[in-house]
Amino acid sequence: MFIRLDGEGPIYRQIYRQVRDAILAGQLPPGSRLPATRPLARKLGVARITVIQAYEQLDAEGYLDSRRGAGTRVAAALEGLLEARFTGHDAPIPRLSSLARYAADNRPGRPVGRNTPILDWDFQYGRPAVSREMLSDWRRSLRQAAISPRIGYPDPMGEPDLRESLAAHLREHRGLLADPARIMVVSGTQQALDLIGRCILNPGDGVVLEEPQYQGTRHAFSAIGARLLGLPVDGDGLRTATLPDDPGHYEAPIKLACVTPSHQFPLGGVLPVSRRLALLQWASRQDAWIIEDDYDSDYRHEGGTLQSLYSLDRSRRVIYIGTFSKVLFPGLRLGYLVLPSTWVEPMRQLKWLNDRGSPALEQRALAELFRSGAFRRHLERNARQLSERREALVAALREHFGQAVEILGARAGMHLVARWPDHPPEQSTALIQTAAKHGIGIYATSPYYLHSHPTSLELLLGYATLEPEQIREGIKRLKKLWSVLH
Template sequence: MIAICFLWYSPLYCFLLFLSIFGTGLLLHPTQGAEHTLGLAGKVRAFMMIDITIERASEIPLYQQIARQLKEAVLSGELTSDYRLPSSRQLAKMLAVARITVTQAYEQVQNEGYIVSRPGSGMYVAENLPLLAEKRPFSPELSDWGHRVLATPVTSTLVNNKPAIDFGIGRSFAQIFPYDVWRRLLARYLSTDDAMLSRYGSVAGFLPLREALATYLARYRGINCTPAQVVIVSGAQQVLDILARLLLKPGDDVLVETPGYVVAFDLFRAYGARLNALAVDDDGFPVEKIPEQSKARLAFVTPTHQFPRGGTMSLPRRLQLLKWAQQHDGLIIEDDYDGDLRYDMRPQSALQGLDGEGRVVYLGTFSKVLFPALRLAYVVLPSLLVKPFVQAKALIDRGAPTLTQAAIADFITEGHFERHLNQLRHVYGHRRQTLVSALARYLPGRVRFAQVAAGLHVMLYLPPDCDETAVVQQVAARDVGVHPGAPYHLQKPAPPSLLLGFSGLSEPEIEAGVRRLAEVIGT
């Protein structure tokens, strides 16, 4: 730390001042009466002392360190209005730094308005700057929404000690994705001076991608839409967030599945909605059990492959749900998060394809079939919802990265997407069968799960006498990671259950993991 005295008087005065300091061992402050102490030198024009600390090992440049401390001294009142600063040469000598360093610091502080230059005289602290009050931490006044968000439990996805066998859900097996094709598609646009890269894209998304999706969804998922109804979003959560803002008021009822998608639960609650949860079975969402007193006009369902239990909503229930929407002037959000991953047959067509009145919002994602870090999804909106949705999205998100969207569009139109899906179905289908066979071999009759061969995980329902938390902990002690099922259940007490993701594991790892799980649950 270097203590710098800002002194402006005659050379004799300076000499006598420093003689008094080093002779007596005292540092002078204005309160000590500078004129009285050095009366022989004449009247003091200005005197002020601050401490400037130079950290030469810091990553922060020296001129920024000096500038920051000068600004703090001005704002705190240590350097008061209209006081003259040392010349750049003098301060550089005092601090043992290059003169250019001090010059840059002064320029920075001057440009920000803390000091002013007077030609032929020097640098002075700017006049009439309001001083900041004593620092005290800011305490935010949260809105009701903010308090609801703060009360929402947050589950970290970071794992400090990753187990040797991790049945994590939603993971992809990196070796499957054709990264060579992906790099070539990206390079196609990076290697040109295409105007696409020099401007912002559409809030609704890259039009060629929206056109490719409309064609693909009509062909493979039975979706009825035009490209204008397709909007590219930054993940499924953004769709739910925007729809909740547009459609929900505090106190509104929302129909949801249990077990179900926790993020959807949390988002709806954050906007003050009340969840009307119905327990799903092998035929999906039990429409016939919707309470008569329910005032819900919004339903969130996963008909193709119920998340996380598994199973598919039957045709009678799909038609019943559409009838409910007609009778109550309601809207259905259909989350088709992994609809392309059916292993024993073609998946059922989407619920949206049965809708002739614009009462279904269809939600799909690339994260499960390409790679999670992509963070891109898409939504097919009823025509009357397109304008309010896109305008709301424009307020919070200017649009997804155009370069990535262009690469995905080519990935689809050139046939790479279909080939990749076929490979995924082959590889993941074998892994799911390995998991099912291992469960039958090591835990016969002890667990139950949905038999629909789809998706990237299996939800195991444990024997009623099992302690779910204890099972997770004991399995972890055997270096195997499984997900507890309780957070996905809204009914209390929740039936003991586990989630086993198989997409990120090899078949030998799946076999070994189930064997260790059986050692805990028993036979």
Template sequence: MDFPIHISTVSEVPLHRQIYEEVRRGILSGRLAKGKRVPSTREMAKQLSVARATVTMAYDYLLGEGYFEAYPGSGTYVSRHLPDELTSVEDVVDELADQLPERTAPLPRPRQLSRYGAALQAKEWIGFPDDEPEIQFTFGRPDLDEFPMRIWNQLLSRHCRQRNLSILDCPTKSGGYGPLRVAIAGYLARARAVICDPDQVIVVSGSQQALDLVTRVLVDPEDTVGIEEPGYVGAQRAFQAQGAKLSPIYVDANGIRTDYLKSRFDVNTDESLKVLYITPSHQYPTGVSLSLPRRLDLLSWASRTGTIIIEDDYDSEYRYKGKPFPALAGIDSGASVIYVGTFSKVLLPALRLGYIVVPKDLVDVFSRAKWLADRHSPLIQQQVLADFILEGHLERHIRRMRSIYSERRQLMINVLKGLFENDVTVYGDNAGINILIRLNTDVPDSELIKRAKDLGVGISSTRNMYLGAAPHGEFLLNYGGLDEQTIIEGLSRLRAATEPKGELLPA
């Protein structure tokens, strides 16, 4: 046989696919030489005892991918230049091996990082453990198992079947997919009293990108940025990387202390702030919410001083008692607030979808910054999310999760009080999916973290959430992703870690 091909009639692989694979393998191994004449579809069909259409289908793939070349009137041949030769550089690297430097050669000179790169390298980085303990209170995740994957999947396949792919053409989409911006604007008006044009909503890849864009657009090196003390490390690091000076603004049971803020940075003081970053709904990490008088005070301060407030509303959806305060952006009449929201807590952090609502005069500059950063966030995901919100799934999901998390929060408090009695203080409002506690223990924080880890429990102290000194024994426990039994087990082990030998207590 001049063109040897073997196929199996009992294989589950379709016949045309087998022919294609056989021929391709034969060509790549050299068994079917370049330039060799290929039997006609009729001859091959006869040789293999299959329908001619089956062979035609396999040949079409081989021609389309460039393994065959057809010359009208002369016939079909194995290509002289194989497509794999155009996509692989392995041969080239092998040939050049003698001339290339050792891959492990030391750096010829020290790296010259940018100021941004150097700032990133200088700062102690946010700690992500390599090996996750069995039970972890460390990450602020929602319950991943509760993500409505079935509905998401249905909406996703609806969009993957769409015929008009020109909708995915990207040049004008840096602000986000239109219907999603409409859906977010509608949701914000209902849930947070934020009234905005859909154009003011810029879809971003999670609130971390919002903070990055805010920093690039508004903050210069040496600018002073106000940040809650204690506060969110993701925001601290974004501003510090830009070379900003961070000024801690202290927080008490009613949120950020506006009296302190005004005593330091006002029209009649020497210093001013470029931006102020805050988490008014559920202060991170203390969990308190900013009182209404302070909200009003803050807004009048902002319009007086011209300071932009960045309102990070990361988990405002989870409030278990009483009516929520409207967002600061919802009661701002002076275009002083940039509102940041995320789907990481209500849906899934892995979606990497969030949004910024910017005052109208800043829409263009933020759209350009987003374009420069990554053109736009993934469009198919945005389409799915738009339907998810517009068809009511988001609010249904939030209602369901709110009752689950509310029970978990109560359980956390009951179990903590039961185990630690007067040696634990729980902070914060009845809200959120994390809880700030202070333990009265002689065990140093780092030792407690280590002992807990040895017992299979991950906990984070608030040490790097403070620009200044952190109090001893203060921990932020994330419970959103943990079911009832895991919460009880995890806290019992934490209690054991405070015991002299770190032994599990009898049940």
């Protein structure tokens, strides 16, 4: 056996490693005798105790048989186990679960329709404006929260302080009465959807979605093996008259409907009370549940706060989802659920199974942001700024496109949809590509359609991160590119 001291780490580790690797490589076969410690130490010019230490480590890991008197031998138990060691370098392909096969085929993590070049006028959606003041408030709250951090495992339902703050916020800001015991903190809307799906869906169960819809919703339920039914929306949101009412028609029950009643995503309709009531009646008849994804209700640019579907519901069939990705920022990974009482216990268990609870630090910092009033200040400042930007965008679209453009969903949120009824939907690809080359980021709505397609040219335009001046310039430049369509 040739031992070369390679200088990496303590000497006993070098000896240990070389003997070990010689055994694994078959150079020292099972049952063969190792050199005695004294001559080996002398040969290597090290203390005997160093060789003994190396042999002890090998022995502890089961490489050696050390019987008194018989000397030290390579463990006989290794016989027949070394030859078969795989020598290739590629990992085998896992036989994926149906869930993972869905994920691999659909790549939900890769946003569709996003452009990569640097864009000077990027009408992106999903990234809010973040002010320096907010960040400094956030850092202050974090420092406060870090003074005595939660050491042990978190409560799977979330930090009690935050849940109290959320109950107060929902009451004051949203007119929604929620018992903190039924509020559950999660790591964003995606986790809320995933947990809800895991809570009641078996493969084959039906889920009603709006068509078009947020992709994360589609993927969360589809991956579980649910049958998705995308029902049409119009300017008033989901057309509840199309809700399927005959359960016998389907092989498995419809268990869930997911809606965005405050501001349909992406087309922006507000669901009128008659449709809300029809939806609630349908859910009762079907023994189904309704998810109210209230993703951007904090920003309403015309009129007052809308009553939530949750508040209207007296049959307790609505699960409310709120998020801080729009008011603060998505990197925070915080959202929450308001659950029907009968859902609390199974959801707590599922959250435990999934990750044992979201980290407490951000939760406590957020509670502090509520307590100090900074959250409300930031919300109001944000709302004013968004209203200005939205007005600039609507005005610019009108100025440059006149009555040729329809503007959808501009009454709330951080984006609108611009539709050109006289242009076919196929034109969007060329337009988006040309615009990107000219530094303008505009986005197709087509990725949000599940069963169908836009009927004319539609663009999703976010306005949260652009100054009014940039918005005007961007739309002006977009108009100049219009010739590409002819």
